[in-house]
Amino acid sequence: MKKEFVLNRFIFIFIFIFIFILYGFNGWNGDRDAYESIFYSDGSIVVEKGFSWLADKFKGYGFNYQEFQLIISCVSLLLLYSYINKNTNNRNIFLLFYVFCFFPLDYVLVRNFLSFCICLIAFNFLQHKEDKFSFLVLLLVAYLIHQSALCFIIFVFMPLNNVLNLKKYFVFGFISLFVYFFVKDSLFEIMGLKEHFEIYANSVKSAVFNSFVHFLFSISIIFYVLKNNFLNKKDIFIVNFNLISMGFLIFYFESEILIRLIRFVLFFNMCYLSNFIFLKKNWLFCSAYMFFSGCYLFLMFLFPTLELSVYPLIFDNLLFRGVFY
Structure with a gap:
């Protein structure tokens, strides 16, 4: 039983690291140019204030967009990991479904994905602790990253x-x-x-x-x-x-x-x-x-x-470019 647990944990961590590499080191996708423009703009491109604040802070500390993306991908995936770890016994099975069904679009929608991952933690507070105050606070944080989080407010009832x-x-x-x-x-x-x-x-x-x-x-x-x-x-x-x-x-x-x-x-x-x-x-x-x-x-x-999400996931990864080109 202990060996099986260790093996399952190893597989889960391996998949997690693999998708972190795919996301964090991605060099281009359908929304990449838009996000780079937002990151390097002087505030002339209007997006949610929370995301603008994050971009400005990282830019102020000398980070470029690729480094910013690495950190955002790590944070988003750790939040995702936390939710999956708490809500399913068959983590590897669900994570595989996630990788094939959700991830190839999630990594493109940077703000949307980070916001959703914050919402997942909000739902953990709601479902497991019945803490509606923390749920609403986290939804507000998620809303400042992407406005779609506001839709989840109906679940407070x-x-x-x-x-x-x-x-x-x-x-x-x-x-x-x-x-x-x-x-x-x-x-x-x-x-x-x-x-x-x-x-x-x-x-x-x-x-x-x-x-x-x-x-x-x-x-x-x-x-x-x-x-x-x-x-x-x-x-x-x-x-x-x-x-x-x-x-x-x-x-x-x-x-x-x-x-x-x-x-x-x-x-x-x-x-x-x-x-x-x-x-x-x-x-x-x-x-x-x-x-x-x-x-x-x-x-x-x-x-x-496919050409804006799935293909770039492999063919436009900075670590894999030497393999495919």
């Missing part, structure tokens, strides 16, 4: 010790939807998102399709958990998380860029299911769910951007 009452769920959902339609235009304008959303204009067909996919993935895991009478805190969390995440569906009609929210939902779901993938009565559903999730993530987010 999530009950942690019992499954959501469906009557209250629908009443709360209806009221939230009503308020949203009244305040969204003003809110987006105050946050400076209106023009950004127009750049990433969405089609109704795409919004309907991705809303349906999100609904299907969420409702299937909810029924799976309830059917098997899994009622510990992790199970309650994943049921309520998926119920509340359906509030994201309305965002998919606002902008193509907000469809990325489904990636976060699938991250939590796949991490949860990786706990059961080797149990005889659960492996079929878990394997099928993770397989179809992986296919969706690849076809929706990675396949259209």
Whole structure:
């Protein structure tokens, strides 16, 4: 047992170091030029204040962008490691799924990824310590890195010790939807998102399709958990998380860029299911769910951007350039 533990830990650390090298030493990707421009600008390029502050601090200490990227990649991956280590027994299995399904886009979206990793730690406080104050503080920190973190504020209303009452769920959902339609235009304008959303204009067909996919993935895991009478805190969390995440569906009609929210939902779901993938009565559903999730993530987010995300991951790494060129 001790040898198996040591081997599993070694494999996990090896994968972690490998993806750190892929991210930290990446020399170009689809967003690299934009991030270098932000880093070397004098504040003329407007991004979230937290990220601007970080860039200015590192630049002030004499760091170049590549060194800045090395540190940001290390911090982001350590936060990710912390969440995975705490929330799944099959760390290596989930980390492999993560490497193939999420990582090739995450390393491109530097701000988004760092912000999400901070949100993961916020969810650790919420799920394991029921500390909503720390959850909100960390969400604020994440928001200062990337505004998408604000979407997770709805989870502060999530009950942690019992499954959501469906009557209250629908009443709360209806009221939230009503308020949203009244305040969204003003809110987006105050946050400076209106023009950004127009750049990433969405089609109704795409919004309907991705809303349906999100609904299907969420409702299937909810029924799976309830059917098997899994009622510990992790199970309650994943049921309520998926119920509340359906509030994201309305965002998919606002902008193509907000469809990325489904990636976060699938991250939590796949991490949860990786706990059961080797149990005889659960492996079929878990394997099928993770397989179809992986296919969706690849076809929706990675396949259209292969030359900007997947290929540069290997061919534009500073340590590997001597091998391929």
